[in-house]
Amino acid sequence: MGKETMNVELAVVGGGPAGLAVAAKAASYGVQVTVFDENERPGGQLFKQIHKFFGSKEHQAGIRGHDIGYSLLSQCEEFGVKTMLNTVVWGIEKNMLGIQNNGRTYTIKTKKTIIATGASENPLCFPGWTLSGVMGAGAAQTMMNVHRVQPGQKALMVGSGNVGLIVSYQLLLAGIKVAAIVEALPKIGGYMVHAAKIRRTGVPILTSATICEARGENEVEEAVIASIDEKGNVMEGTQRVLPVDLICIAVGLRPLAELCWMAGCKFMFLPVLGDHVPIHDENMRSTVKDIYVAGDVAGIEEASTAMEEGRLAGIAVAEELGYLGSEEADEKKNLARKRLESLRLGPFGDTRAEAKRKLTESEVNR
């Protein structure tokens, strides 16, 4: 079994919004970038985000996620970013990556590595949760918006954060009925405007409510839902049976940080950012030399912040590698930080901003 070695100046692990933004940015200053992604197409979650993005003009607000994805891809192409798809990065140690592509193993020597591996959906366990038809809201979104397959005919959405609300809306757009959205907390988690557009179609949003059971022979045929008290206990007599063939779970995401753990990065436990998050400084640099993080792996937010973190990391890496003077780099990094800051304002962002400050101000960065 021959082991081949390749040299890469900047390796980006993960070709989602953060990874592509890093790649396009760093390559635009002349860095030789290779993006590794285990999927057959690049873009991560961007190509299933068919809604118009929030934010300002500089965040590409009002443009649909997949169109932002196409423009990132064309920037990557323009600046000569190499992509290795269907490629799993299975190991990392200092400036070395172990990858597998098409059954072959390679060793990649890098000067800098960016880990932009994103997040995975949290599961929810209840009787019947392994039945066919119970899936993450993200999986339903992939089926509808990428593969153009209806994941069911009638759905129950569990969770009312922005993912739950947006995917419910997209289920309706795909011609799938939504029987209800249930939320364990007394209030919805996502934006009111997202809830409002779903409510205009009459879909009920039930708060202080949960799923008790999925029933069916081989696949979901029914969902049992019920009200819960403040302690989360099901209130007897409130159970309802909904005839659905699809149950979507949208109860949060957590960073896919295995490579960061493997590399020896230091972590901080920050529930508001999804779980244990790799500590990074203001340049998105982790606690391990030459390893940077960007996007959801560095704390669960959304695609706009992921792209801005990616740009910030891309500038920082270009500077470190000598492609950008420190004065010019500082100016550009500050602009990126300002754009990030603006996305973390308001009641939905300030707890994230606070958690991010804890990361960047952590002593272990010094």
Added chain:
Amino acid sequence: MKDRLKSTPGAWVISREILEASPGYPSKEELKRKPVIVIECPEEIPCDPCETICPRGAIVVGEPITNLPRIDQDKCNACGLCIPICPGLAIFLVDNTYSEKEATVSFPYEYYPLPKEGDEVNAVNREGEIACKAKVLKVRDPKSHDHTSVITIVIPKEYSNQVRGIELQQKVDKNE
């Protein structure tokens, strides 16, 4: 008979009071006098395409970007460019001057099939309940809207403050 599932009261609802108190909502007098843009955006979220697209500077978000959009109804000529650009689909145009007894409501709509001009449809309120019958006056779906159509319907005037859409044109089972 099965009772229908109802939303938990207060769970999501943008109450009329909250909306009418927000700076994007026109006054009663303005609603009577002329076609007006109605912005139903009562939460401080980082978003400002409505400000960017307005050619007359009538909508202001400013800094910080989480400010609620304010609208200067004297500068606004109700061109409606802000309706399809709003990522929250939260902007409407209400014209109570359409005729003596009728008003029009224009709203963003991304479902297919689209209704056709002249169709008789059911108009719905913010809760998705059928409020009244409506006639589709205009369906605008130019490329620049990027698949967010703007539909204008004619309804009896007394419903103009509550109608914000139409029943989906796809077949929906109403028994649940």
